[in-house]
Amino acid sequence: MKALMSLGALVGVIGILLLGGMIFNVVPSTTVRLVEGYMPMQMLFELTCFVAGFAGLSYMMNAMGMPFPRFWQGIGFWAFILLYLKYRVYPPIPFSVRAMYGTVSLVAVFMWVSASEEDWKKFKQPIMNVLDAQGGMNKLLRYAYLVLLPILIGGFSYNAMVPKSEEPIELRTVHPAPPASTKVHGKTYTLQTSQNPYRVNQEGKYDQDYTNANIVEQGMGRLMKPNANPWDDKNKGYLKYVREGGEIFFQNCHFCHGDNLNGRGLHAFAFNPIPANFTDPGTIAQLQETFIFWRVSKGGIGLPNEGFPWASVMPPWEQHLTVDEIWKVILFEYWHTGYYPRTWD
Amino acid sequence: MGLLTGKRVFSIMALCMMVGLLLLPIVIALPSPAIGEEAPAGDAAKKDGDKVEKGRDVYYKTEGIVVGAPAPKTTDGPKDYPRYNFESRVLIWFANQQHLYYGSFVLAVPIFCMIIEFMGVVTKDKALAKRYDQLAYDFIKISLTAYSLTAILGGILIFTFLTLYPAFFGYLSSIFRPVMHIYALMFVAESGTLYIYYYGWDKMKEGFLKWIHLSMSVVLNIIGTLLMFLANSWIGFMMSPAGVDEQGRYLGNIWHVIHTALWNPLNLHRILGNMAFGGGVVAAYAAYKFLAAKTDEDRAHYDWMGYIAMALGVAFLIPLPFAGYWLMREVYAYRQQMGITLMGGLLAWLFIIQATMIGILFLSSNYYLWQAMGRMRGAEKYQRYIKYLVFLLICGFLVFITPHTMVMSPAELKAMGGQQHPVLGNFGVMSAKNGGINVMITTTVLSFIWYMRGNKVSTVSWAKFGNIFMGVFFACAYINIIWLAIYGYYIPANVRVGLSVPQVATTLSCLFFMFALNSVMMRGAKQMGAIEWGKISVRSQYALIMLATAFTWMMALMGYIRSSVRLFWHVNEIMRDNSPWAYTHTVGFAANMISFNVLFFWISILFVFWMGSLGAKKVPVEAKAGIPGSVPQPAASH
Structure with a gap:
């Protein structure tokens, strides 16, 4: 047990030193990299290690007869989480999300320090000492709080109310609900039931499983499956259509959406927001092919009312591409990212 | 002996009467389905000649004879949308929400009573059985006062619909005519059963009679649940209409109109939701009484009551997310755009708030349990x-x-x-x-x-x-x-x-x-x-109040989301809302309105609790003898 706690304590100390180093730019922020594809679990794993580390640290300090007061444990842990979110996670997390996480962490700290009566007494003791102000130092602190707290609250209020020149916060609807049907080149497509006519097997029949088996592998590298190279001239059917879709993509779309389909094309940074990142699991991986068909055909100008603030400069591609070309581009996007379009069966 | 036999006969008669009341509306309604495909309208039309107009069901895709008028095409004006100098939608929202709160409460509490009374009947420990029985009685007493308030709020809701949305309500009642009558009759049956159940408590407290009394609670809950199912069919129809053609003309099959795509998921979700909500409200009541208690006996009693209510509420809270998941799955299957509007589009942020509230419910429940360990x-x-x-x-x-x-701000968006x-x-x-x-x-x-x-x-x-x-x-x-x-x-x-x-x-x-x-x-x-009832931290009681507040807030939020997903339709894709308020409120306005509804409900339910306590003060001393006090609770009962 003691060895385990010592190991935990070591992890805790290293973690604190690393984070401190990153905050003060002593340690490069890339020392422990967030690895693409594993970042969400890496973050949760790191936090788990820190909790284990702090538990070990607390245990060791107790064992050495230098217990760390519960009050400062709670405050310290909360501060650590805030700093972790601010300085460790990159790219920067928007304030609204950090505020949510910070509040939840505060609740967590409260639940932890007040889970038992004994712990709660320990935690609130320093607060009670200051309020009771029996000693000289506590009296001084109480006066300091009496002056500082109103100033602090006043400062926050002033800051909240003072007119700012910043652009307002936007509650953007990234994937607005599509219409039930859409008319492209004179033909009406029902979005719930239409299918990509090029998602076919070697017999030319619509086959989701066949095409799913031939997309690139997910994860790092995005490698092609053996015998599923669309640029092999001998290919027919699905892989041939993927190649044709790829050609259309690189002639029309990659300038903005990028040659890795990650939304970082040549022109991407002229826009805010930058174009959609198809490799993110929150974009095409969540949607039906017909949704993409509708968005590509109608472009930013065709966004419905709820697509506020309509922050999309994508042209309505129905004015430049045929229906077949649009379907083939979509086929290519799914193939290249290794994602499967959403289906309902 | 003779007196006992007489009581038995009387009890059985009362039970039969309840079953009769339960069946009455169904018997009365029997001719109504016959309006459907084959009978009267069709026959009448055949007699008149060949002018039988057929329509295609928008959901079931079956053909039926048109027997209703098309959905009215409303225009903004005093004819279709008479109004005060105020947003009519907000008035409807308020009336509806309050009626729903009380309706849920009075449907949930009798189910608790049934469970607790049953636990009392099957428990071998006599002292404990008495405590359960008293608790069930306390619950139904609270429910009784709330019941009349539910009926009053229902009346207010109907009048608000009739006066502010006459065209819409006229259309809805023309479709649901038989269902609405059955609903009204079921309400009568519910009232009758509830009063017999409540006032017969003391007379049927032992032996065979107790089982009859328990059976009455089963009948009472069946009626209550059916009532809710019928009301759900109206909102199910508004969201995912069926049994009508594209113009909204009724095709004669009442079952199609009731059994819409979302009816069953809504039924399940609402039963569980009501139970969890009812548990939360009773737990908050117990917490309030605990905090106000002056004696150890009272503290012990209300601590125990809060624990039982919380445990029942959480028992139904646990499967609730799964029922919600099923509902959303059915929404997506019904209309993809409706699902996206809810979870990925316009209303997605409200779902984040909902997730936060669900999280608060679980955090509060866990926190309460950890605090409750302090009394052992x-x-x-x-x-x-x-x-x-x-x-x-x-x-x-x-x-x-x-x-x-x-x-995020555009600057944050760029930085990201x-x-x-x-x-x-x-x-x-x-x-x-x-x-x-x-x-x-x-x-x-x-x-x-x-x-x-x-x-x-x-x-x-x-x-x-x-x-x-x-x-x-x-x-x-x-x-x-x-x-x-x-x-x-x-x-x-x-x-x-x-x-x-x-x-x-x-x-x-x-x-x-x-x-x-x-x-x-x-x-x-x-x-x-032993478990030392009453020796629990006050923080635990605030956790119970938090639990109940989160339930009420979430219920109002989800009601708003469910209603808003129709966007500018009274009846989705059938009857358009042409009032000036056919837009979706901002998140901020909706949150304020929800908070107001929650606040109003809690103030009014405090009034109900106060009324209940007035009644309790008149209870003679001997009747209070069974109220649990400092008697230690056997741990095996958890």
């Missing part, structure tokens, strides 16, 4: 591990509330390098959220098990093996849930949706198997000390 001697051994449960809960919660579409955050964006999709909520529920189950064994030490010979097995089972459950959440990113969406089944199965396995195993292990366990 021997539970200290679990205290040092609570921080790890907090961590698990909070990790699940953080993932669960991470928005898919983050609120795109709309999707590469780390947190992954938490914003369903696969991660399923993992998050299942981790939270499993942790709640674990907290419950710790609570149940708090003051006990198992004496079975295989106790060590049992403990290790439980530990490994929970560890495997967590690993399985998290692994499936990660795996969900690597498979097609239709398979991913199916992954929720093994995740839910894992969670429910923990619930059922571990509860069962724990009960077997704790049979004949050594008690470290």
